[in-house]
Amino acid sequence: MINYIKESPLNILIQPTDNCNLECLYCYKGNKGNNKMSDDLMLKVLTESIAYNSKRKNSTLFIWHGGEPSIMPLSFYYKAFRFTENINSEYRISHTFQTNGYLISEELLDLFSQFKVSISISLDGPANYHDKIRFTKNKKGTHKVILNNIEKAKRKDIEIGILMSITNNNVQYIEQIFRYCYDNNFSFGINPISSDLFSKHEDLEVHPQKYLESCIKVFDLWFFQKKNPIRANPGFGVTQLILSQNRISDCFLSENCQYTFISIDPKGNIYPCNRFDNNEGFKFGNILNTDLEDILISPTRIKLLERCGNIIPECQNCEIRKYCNGGCMHHAICHNENINSPDHLCIVYKALIKHALSRINSVLITN
Ligand code: SF4
Numbered sequence: 001m002i003n004y005i006k007e008s009p010l011n012i013l014i015q016p017t018d019n020c021n022l023e024c025l026y027c028y029k030g031n032k033g034n035n036k037m038s039d040d041l042m043l044k045v046l047t048e049s050i051a052y053n054s055k056r057k058n059s060t061l062f063i064w065h066g067g068e069p070s071i072m073p074l075s076f077y078y079k080a081f082r083f084t085e086n087i088n089s090e091y092r093i094s095h096t097f098q099t100n101g102y103l104i105s106e107e108l109l110d111l112f113s114q115f116k117v118s119i120s121i122s123l124d125g126p127a128n129y130h131d132k133i134r135f136t137k138n139k140k141g142t143h144k145v146i147l148n149n150i151e152k153a154k155r156k157d158i159e160i161g162i163l164m165s166i167t168n169n170n171v172q173y174i175e176q177i178f179r180y181c182y183d184n185n186f187s188f189g190i191n192p193i194s195s196d197l198f199s200k201h202e203d204l205e206v207h208p209q210k211y212l213e214s215c216i217k218v219f220d221l222w223f224f225q226k227k228n229p230i231r232a233n234p235g236f237g238v239t240q241l242i243l244s245q246n247r248i249s250d251c252f253l254s255e256n257c258q259y260t261f262i263s264i265d266p267k268g269n270i271y272p273c274n275r276f277d278n279n280e281g282f283k284f285g286n287i288l289n290t291d292l293e294d295i296l297i298s299p300t301r302i303k304l305l306e307r308c309g310n311i312i313p314e315c316q317n318c319e320i321r322k323y324c325n326g327g328c329m330h331h332a333i334c335h336n337e338n339i340n341s342p343d344h345l346c347i348v349y350k351a352l353i354k355h356a357l358s359r360i361n362s363v364l365i366t367n
C-alpha cells in the first residue's frame with residue numbers, strides 16, 4: 001500500500017469560474033461555461049483545505065485560476081482574503097492569482113496589495129506575436145491593456161510573475177521577456193503548449209526540441225544573472241530540485257504531483273489538476289456532498305498516486321529518474337492514452353537536468 005498521505009502541503013487550485021473574457025488559440029478549457037462559485041462553497045473550500053493542511057502541520061497555498069478569475073466580483077475575493085486573514089492558524093496561508101491580466105481593476109489590485117496576494121500574468125511575447133495568440137472574443141489584441149495593467153500593479157507594490165506559454169513560434173522572444181522581467185524585478189516562467197484532452201493543438205504544440213532550446217535558454221539566463229537576480233523557471237526550480245535532493249520540486253518533476261496538488265471547479269468538483277477539468281473519469285468527488293478528507297482517498301486519486309518512475313517501464317533504467325519520475329501525467333495521458341507512460345517531453349527533462357547538474361558542478365568546483 002502506498003503512503004498516499006504525504007506530509008507535503010496540498011496546494012489548492014480554485015477555479016471560481018469557468019468563464020473567460022479571452023479566446024486564446026491554445027486554450028485547454030474545451031467548452032467554457034458560465035458557472036460561478038458561490039460564496040458559501042468558496043468558504044467551505046477554504047475551511048476544509050486549511051483544516052486538512054493544518055492537521056498535518058502544513059501551510060496552505062490557494063491558487064486562484066480559471067477560466068479567468070478576475071471575472072468574479074470584488075466582494076467574492078474580499079470575503080475570501082478576509083476569511084483566511086482572520087483564521088488564527090499557526091501555519092502560513094497564502095494566495096496567488098493567475099490571470100490573463102486584461103480585466104484587473106484598480107480596486108482588485110488594491111485588494112491584492114492589502115492582503116499581500118501575488119499575481120501571475122500571461123504574456124507570450126511582444127505585441128506583434130502575443131496579439132495573434134491571446135485576443136478577446138472580438139479578436140482584439142490584449143498586449144497593450146495587459147502591459148498597462150502590469151504597470152498599475154507594479155505601482156501598488158504587488159509581487160508580479162510573468163508566465164510565457166511556449167509554442168514553436170515564440171522561442172526567439174524569450175530573452176526579451178526575461179529582460180523585461182529582470183528590469184522590473186518580476187519573476188518569470190515558461191510553460192509548454194501541448195495537446196490536451198479536448199483538442200490537438202498540432203500547429204501550436206511546441207516540438208520537444210524547441211522546448212528544450214527554450215528551457216536551456218531560460219536556465220542560463222537565470223543562472224548567469226549578475227546582480228539583483230530574479231526567479232526564473234525552469235532555472236530556479238530545477239536547481240532547487242537538485243540541491244534539495246528532490247524535496248522541493250515543480251509539479252512536472254515531482255515524485256507524483258498528486259501529493260501536492262488538487263483543483264476545484266466552480267461547482268465543487270475536485271480533479272487532479274485544472275488540466276483534467278470536466279473529465280468524469282478523473283473526478284475525485286464533489287466537496288458539496290463529501291468531505292475533502294474522504295475525497296482525497298477516492299479510488300481515482302489512489303490510482304493516480306501510484307504513478308511514479310518505478311512503474312513506468314520506459315523510466316525504470318533512466319539515469320535521471322530520481323529527479324523526474326515520468327514527468328507530467330496529463331502529458332502522458334494526452335499523448336499516449338496511458339497515465340503510466342512517460343511524458344512526451346522526456347528528452348527535454350533528460351537534457352535539462354544534465355545541463356543543470358553540469359552548471360551547478362562548475363560552480364561547486366570553482367568555489
Ligand atoms: S498533471 Fe501535469 S500540469 Fe497537472 S499538476 Fe500534474 S504535473 Fe502539473
Ligand code: SF4
Nearest residue numbers: 315318324326342346
Ligand atoms: S527523463 Fe524520461 S525516462 Fe527519465 S524519468 Fe523522466 S520521463 Fe522517464
